[in-house]
Amino acid sequence: MTATTPMHDAQKIPTAHPQLDGVWSTRCAVDLNHRVWWSDDVLAPGNAAFAAALAQVHGNCVAFIDSEVAQSWPVLARQLMGAFAALQPSASSPNPSAPCLAHVEIIPGGEKCKEGFTWAQRVAKICFDHGVSRHGAVIAIGGGAALDAVGFGAAIAHRGVRIIRVPTTTLAQDDSAMGVKCGVNMFEQKNALGCFAAPWAVLCDGKFLTTLPIQHWLGGFSEVVKIALLKDAPLFEQLENCATSIVSRDMKIAAPILRRSAWLHREHILRGGDPFEIGDARPLDHGHWSAHRLETLSHFAVPHGQAVSIGIALDAFLAVEMSLLKAEVATRIIQLLRSLQLPVWHELLESGQELFAGLEQFRQHIGGHFAISLLTDIGASQEVTRISAEDFRNAVTTLRANAS
Secondary structure, three states: OOOOOOOOHHHHOOOOOHHHOOOOOOOOOOOOOOOEEEOOOOOOOOOHHHHHHOOOOOOEEEEEEEHHHHHHOOOHHHHHHHHHHOOOOOOOOOOOOOOEEEEEEEEOOHHHHHEOOHHHHHHHHHHHHOOOOOOOEEEEEEOHHHHHHHHHHHHHHHHOOEEEEEEOOHHHHHOHHHOOEEEEEEOOEEEEEEEEOOOOEEEEOHHHHHHOOHHHHHHOHHHHHHHHHHHOHHHHHHHHHHHHHHHOOOHHHHHHHHHHHHHHHHHHHHHOOOOOOOOOOOHHHOOHHHHHHHHHHOOOOOOHHHHHHHHHHHHHHHHHHOOOOOHHHHHHHHHHHHHOOOOOOOHHHHHOHHHHHHHHHHHHHOOOOOOEEEEEEOOEEEEEOOOOHHHHHHHHHHHHHHHO
16 A cells, blocks of 8 residues: 655645735625514504514513513513413414513613613523523513613623514603614713614504603603704704693604604614714714713713703703804703703703713714714704813803803
């Protein structure tokens, strides 16, 4: 037998591979289907929206309910179980591939559930404990903070389990549930850690808004004011005309306004060209750089919606100070916020350098280059790449005078 000499690796590889030389660049588009349903009694057995949202979900699912929602709706977990049971073709011959609710858990509401990794990690662990695969789903029922924390936990389990959002506050329904990001608070910064994860489905039900405390009901309208200022002057005028009805919780008036806000937010995210915020511009963060800082400095005693209202007021007078906006327009904005019983001032605005440091945090958060949207008129804005400490101090002084 003749011995053979093993071929060296160098002999196996041809000497010329032009395709391996130079730069490799391939554009890859991710196919996402962002689905939203508006429906009454969304968790009632046989609800068409719920059935459509779960139509392509298979195997075990788990659900997490905001504690404040659970307190207001004590039979909610039972209703959710009934909604899942209705997805089976019959009780006598169940379909093993149909979605099955394996676990329901109550989690803290508000920013409590976003304090570090605790609750996001709990969501991920529950997915593994109950055999939830990428074909199953995590259902989050609650306000924006609960949707953020639960969404983050679902996104890191198996590198992505389907998330179904059931927003229960005005702020969640008109803004946050429409987005493609989630996260938690860390390092004394709002939303410091997180990821982008488009929801598998969003189910909006107006009945959840009927039990909201008035503070939470009104807080969500700050985001409506924001999106109107940026993109829809007629919506701003509608808010001015309907403020009294909104404060009195007239759903016939308020519901279409909330839905319009949700549509505008969603359209910007999905059709604005930058859903995952790769660029510098963040138009939807108008009023938010100071709002996030106010929340953190107050240890979240100032709720997000109210902080955004104050941030909008401050940004209006920053625009005036920088000769972008007429003073009478800023005054009109303040008047609308007040008519919606939203705050325009907080004593923490006097903290000066501590609050102004929020600009640097915001710069880092958006990717290293500073860019925020300031108004030039109602329904129009422009990107600003620098705000001086003097402009900030003068804007605070003017806002204080107009807020008294």
